[in-house]
Amino acid sequence: MIxxxxxxxxxxxxxxxxxxxVLVRKNAVAILMGIELxxxxxxxxxxxxxxxxxxxxxxxxxxxxxxxAPAVGGQTFVIFVIIIAVCExxxxxxxxxxxxxxxxxxxxxxxxxxxx
Amino acid sequence: xxxxxWLIPVLPACxxxxxxxxxxxxxxxxxxxxxxxxxFTSFILSVITFIQLMGLPADHRVxxxxxxxxxxxxxxKAQAAFLLDPLSIVMLLVVTGVGFxxxxxxxxxxxxDKRYSxxxxxxxxxxxxxxxxxxxxxxxxxxxxxxGVGLCSYLLIGFWxxxxxxxxxxxxxxxxxxxxDFGFVLGVFLLFWSVGMIDFKGLxxxxxxxxxxxxxxxxxxxxxxxxxxxxxxxxxxxxxxWLPDAMAGPTPVSALIHAATMVTAGVYMxxxxxxxxxxxxxxxxxxxxxxxxxxxxxxxxxLFQKDIKKVLAYSTISQLGYMFLxxxxxxxxAGIFHxxxxxxxxxxxxxxxxxxxxxxxxxxxxxxxxxxxxxMPVTFWTFFVGTLAIAGIPGLSGFFSKDEIxxxxxxxxxxxxxxxxxxxIAAGCTSFYMFRLxxxxxxxxxxxxxxxxxxxxxxxxxxxxxxxxxxxxxSRGHGGHGAHKGPAHESPxxxxxxxxxxxxxxxxxxxxxxxAVIGGGNHIEHFMEPVFSAHQEAAxxxxxxxxxxxxxxxxxxxxxxxxxxxxxxxxxSTAYYFYMVKPHLPRQMAEKFAIIYKLVFNxxxxxxxxxxxxxxxxxxxxNILAYKIDLxxxxxxxxxxxxxxxxxxxxxxxxxxxxxxxxxxxxxxxxLTGGKVARVPQTGKLKHYxxxxxxxxxxxxxxxxxxx
Numbered sequence: 001m002i003x004x005x006x007x008x009x010x011x012x013x014x015x016x017x018x019x020x021x022v023l024v025r026k027n028a029v030a031i032l033m034g035i036e037l038x039x040x041x042x043x044x045x046x047x048x049x050x051x052x053x054x055x056x057x058x059x060x061x062x063x064x065x066x067x068x069a070p071a072v073g074g075q076t077f078v079i080f081v082i083i084i085a086v087c088e089x090x091x092x093x094x095x096x097x098x099x100x101x102x103x104x105x106x107x108x109x110x111x112x113x114x115x116x
Numbered sequence: 117x118x119x120x121x122w123l124i125p126v127l128p129a130c131x132x133x134x135x136x137x138x139x140x141x142x143x144x145x146x147x148x149x150x151x152x153x154x155x156f157t158s159f160i161l162s163v164i165t166f167i168q169l170m171g172l173p174a175d176h177r178v179x180x181x182x183x184x185x186x187x188x189x190x191x192x193k194a195q196a197a198f199l200l201d202p203l204s205i206v207m208l209l210v211v212t213g214v215g216f217x218x219x220x221x222x223x224x225x226x227x228x229d230k231r232y233s234x235x236x237x238x239x240x241x242x243x244x245x246x247x248x249x250x251x252x253x254x255x256x257x258x259x260x261x262x263x264g265v266g267l268c269s270y271l272l273i274g275f276w277x278x279x280x281x282x283x284x285x286x287x288x289x290x291x292x293x294x295x296x297d298f299g300f301v302l303g304v305f306l307l308f309w310s311v312g313m314i315d316f317k318g319l320x321x322x323x324x325x326x327x328x329x330x331x332x333x334x335x336x337x338x339x340x341x342x343x344x345x346x347x348x349x350x351x352x353x354x355x356x357x358w359l360p361d362a363m364a365g366p367t368p369v370s371a372l373i374h375a376a377t378m379v380t381a382g383v384y385m386x387x388x389x390x391x392x393x394x395x396x397x398x399x400x401x402x403x404x405x406x407x408x409x410x411x412x413x414x415x416x417x418x419l420f421q422k423d424i425k426k427v428l429a430y431s432t433i434s435q436l437g438y439m440f441l442x443x444x445x446x447x448x449x450a451g452i453f454h455x456x457x458x459x460x461x462x463x464x465x466x467x468x469x470x471x472x473x474x475x476x477x478x479x480x481x482x483x484x485x486x487x488x489x490x491x492m493p494v495t496f497w498t499f500f501v502g503t504l505a506i507a508g509i510p511g512l513s514g515f516f517s518k519d520e521i522x523x524x525x526x527x528x529x530x531x532x533x534x535x536x537x538x539x540x541i542a543a544g545c546t547s548f549y550m551f552r553l554x555x556x557x558x559x560x561x562x563x564x565x566x567x568x569x570x571x572x573x574x575x576x577x578x579x580x581x582x583x584x585x586x587x588x589x590x591s592r593g594h595g596g597h598g599a600h601k602g603p604a605h606e607s608p609x610x611x612x613x614x615x616x617x618x619x620x621x622x623x624x625x626x627x628x629x630x631x632a633v634i635g636g637g638n639h640i641e642h643f644m645e646p647v648f649s650a651h652q653e654a655a656x657x658x659x660x661x662x663x664x665x666x667x668x669x670x671x672x673x674x675x676x677x678x679x680x681x682x683x684x685x686x687x688x689s690t691a692y693y694f695y696m697v698k699p700h701l702p703r704q705m706a707e708k709f710a711i712i713y714k715l716v717f718n719x720x721x722x723x724x725x726x727x728x729x730x731x732x733x734x735x736x737x738x739n740i741l742a743y744k745i746d747l748x749x750x751x752x753x754x755x756x757x758x759x760x761x762x763x764x765x766x767x768x769x770x771x772x773x774x775x776x777x778x779x780x781x782x783x784x785x786x787x788l789t790g791g792k793v794a795r796v797p798q799t800g801k802l803k804h805y806x807x808x809x810x811x812x813x814x815x816x817x818x819x820x821x822x823x824x
C-alpha cells in the first residue's frame with residue numbers, strides 16, 4: 001500500500017508547480033492553468049487525507065454519523081472543488097476575454113491600469 | 117347702519133382698478149357706465165347716509181365706523197376708520213354729486229380721446245382719494261387722500277402729455293404741492309408730539325377737556341404748518357402758481373379737481389381742525405390775511421387774462437381766498453357754505469367754458485370769441501347763471517355765501533373792517549372779470565366772422581395748452597368743417613344736461629344758508645354747528661340768537677349787504693361799459709396805463725420772480741452741492757477711505773498668503789509625499805500582486821508554525 005506521504009509529496013509538488021506557473025507566466029490563460037494545477041493539488045491532498053486519516057465506520061457527512069458507512073467528507077470537498085474550478089474557469093475566461101477586448105492583449109504585464 | 121359706509125370711497129376705487137387694468141379692452145359704453153355708475157352709487161349712498169344723519173338728534177349727528185385697525189405701535193394708533201358728521205357729509209355730497217355730473221359731462225367731452233378708459237380710471241381714482249380725504253377719521257387717512265388727490269391731479273394735468281408743456285405743468289403742480297405737503301406733515305407730527313393722537317374725535321375731546329393741553333405758541337405753529345399744506349393744495353399765496361398752469365388738463369378735470377373739489381381740501385382741513393385753530397388767534401389771523409390777500413391778488417390778475425380757462429383759474433384762486441378768509445375769521449360754517457356753492461357755480465363755469473372750447477374747435481382765447489350766444493344757447497344761459505352767482509347777485513347762491521363771509525369778516529372777533537374792505541374790492545373785481553368774460557365770449561362780434569390767425573404766444577412765457585386741445589378735438593372734424601373755421605355749435609345733450617343741473621343748483625344752492633337778517637333760517641350753519649361747537653359761540657356772532665353779543669347788529673349787516681351788492685353791480689356795469697358800449701376803451705386804457713397793465717397782465721411776474729429767486733438759486737445751489745461739495749469733499753473722503761482700505765487689505769493679503777496658505781500647502785505637500793511612497797508597491801502588474809499575496813501567505817504560515 002502506498003503510504004500517505006507519497007500522495008502528499010505529489011500534492012505538494014503539483015502545488016509548487018502551479019504556484020510557479022502563476023507567479024512566472026505572463027499569459028493570463030497560463031496563469032489560469034496554474035490555478036487549476038493548485039486546485040488539483042488540493043484535491044489530491046483532500047482525497048489522500050480522506051482515505052488515510054478517517055477510518056471506515058467513523059464518518060458521516062456534516063456531523064451526521066452513520067455507523068458502518070465510509071467517511072466521505074474529504075471526497076465531498078473534492079467534488080465541490082471541481083465544481084468551483086469549473087465555475088471559476090468560466091468566470092475567469094470571461095474576464096480574460098474582456099481584458100483582451102479592452103487591452104488587445106492577455107499579457108498581464110501590459111494590463112497595468114491599476115498602477116498607483 | 118354704518119356697514120356700507122366704507123363702500124362710498126371703495127366703489128370708485130374698484131372702478132378705478134378695473135378701468136386702469138383692463139379698461140382699454142372694454143367698449144367705450146361700458147367704460148362710461150362703469151365710471152359714472154360707481155360715482156352715482158356712491159352719491160346715492162351718501163344721500164342715504166345724509167338722510168340717516170338728519171334723523172339723529174342735532175347734537176349726536178356723528179357716524180363713526182372703524183373698518184379695521186391699520187397701524188398700532190405703542191400709544192400710536194391709526195385706524196382705517198370713517199367719520200361722518202355734518203361737515204364731512206356736506207363734502208361727501210358735493211364730491212360725489214358734482215363728481216357724478218362731471219363724469220357724465222366727460223363722457224361727451226372726452227368722447228374721441230384715445231385714452232378714454234385711462235381718463236375715467238384716473239377720474240375715479242381721484243374721487244376715491246377725495247372721499248378718503250373728507251371721510252377719514254384721522255389725520256393719517258386724510259393725508260393718504262391728500263396725497264392721492266395730488267397724484268391724480270398730477271396725472272390728469274399731464275393727461276395730454278404728448279405736449280411737453282402739459283407734462284411740465286403737471287410736474288410744477290406736483291412739486292409746489294410737495295412744498296405744501298411738507299408743512300402739512302410737519303404740522304401733523306407736531307400735533308402728535310404734543311397731544312399723542314391723530315384722530316379728530318380724540319383730539320377734539322382731549323382739547324375740550326383740557327384747553328391748556330396745547331400751548332398757544334404750539335397751536336400757532338401747528339396751525340401755520342397745516343396752513344402751509346392748505347396753501348399748496350388750495351393754491352393760496354405764495355403757493356398758488358401751479359393752479360393756472362393746471363389748466364393744461366382736460367376741462368372737466370379743471371372743473372372737478374381744480375375748481376370744485378380738490379383745491380377746497382385745504383379749506384375742509386382747516387374747518388376740520390377748527391379746535392386747534394381757535395386756540396391760536398395768530399394762526400387764524402394768518403389764514404384770514406393770506407386768504408383775503410389771495411382773493412384780491414388773484415382777482416386783479418383775472419381782470420386782464422385772455423385765456424378763458426386762465427380767467428376761471430384765477431377766479432378759483434380768488435374764491436378759495438374767500439373761503440380761507442371765512443375760516444380764518446372763525447366762520448367755519450360760512451367757509452364750507454361758500455365751498456359748496458362755489459363747487460356748484462365754478463364747476464358750472466368751467467364746464468361751460470369746456471362747452472365753448474368744445475364748440476369752437478379748441479379755441480381758448482376770448483379775444484377770438486364773440487357772439488356765441490346765438491350758437492350755444494344752453495351753454496350761454498347756464499354760463500350766465502353761473503356768472504350771476506359768482507358775481508354775488510342777490511337771490512343766487514354765491515350772494516348768500518360770499519356775503520356771509522364778508523359779514524363775518526367784519527363782525528367776528530377775529531375779523532376786522534380792513535379784511536372786509538379788501539374782500540369787498542375783490543368781490544368787485546370778481547363781478548368785473550366774470551362779466552368781461554361773458555361779454556367777450558357770448559356777445560359782440562360774431563365768432564364765425566372772426567379770422568383765426570396763429571395763436572399768440574402767451575407773454576408770460578408760461579406755456580398755454582390751446583394747441584393740445586386742438587389735438588384732442590381735431591379728430592372730431594366737426595361735421596366736415598375745419599376744426600377752427602367751422603361755425604360754433606352747441607354741445608351734445610350729455611354735456612348740456614349736467615350744465616343745466618348745475619345751473620339749477622347754483623341758483624337754489626344758497627337757500628340752505630339764507631342769513632336770519634333777511635328772514636332765512638341759515639340751516640347750513642345750524643346743521644354744522646355741532647362740529648364747530650364749544651368755541652364757536654365765543655368767536656362768532658350768531659345769526660339766530662338775538663344780537664346780545666358785542667359787535668354790529670342787524671342794521672349794519674343789512675347795510676353791508678347792500679354795499680356789497682352795489683359793488684357787484686358796479687363791477688358789472690363797468691364791464692358792460694368797457695366791453696359792450698365802448699369796446700375800444702380797454703385798449704386805450706391799457707396803452708395809457710401801460711406799466712400797470714403789463715404788470716397785471718403778466719401776473720405780477722410772480723412766475724418769473726419764482727424762477728429767478730427760487731428755481732435758479734436752487735439750481736445754483738445744486739451745482740455747488742454737486743461739483744464743489746460732492747466732487748470736492750465727499751468724493752475726497754470716499755477716495756481716502758478707499759485708499760486706506762486697499763492698504764489694509766494688502767497687509768491682510770500678505771498674512772494670508774504667507775501663513776494661512778503656507779499651512780494649507782504644507783498639509784498638501786505632506787499628503788502628496790506620503791502618496792508617492794505609498795504608490796511604489798502599486799505597480800498594476802498582476803504578477804507583483806500575486807507575489808505579495810504568496811509572500812504574505814508564507815509569512816502567516818511561518819508565523820503560525822513558529823507560534824504553535
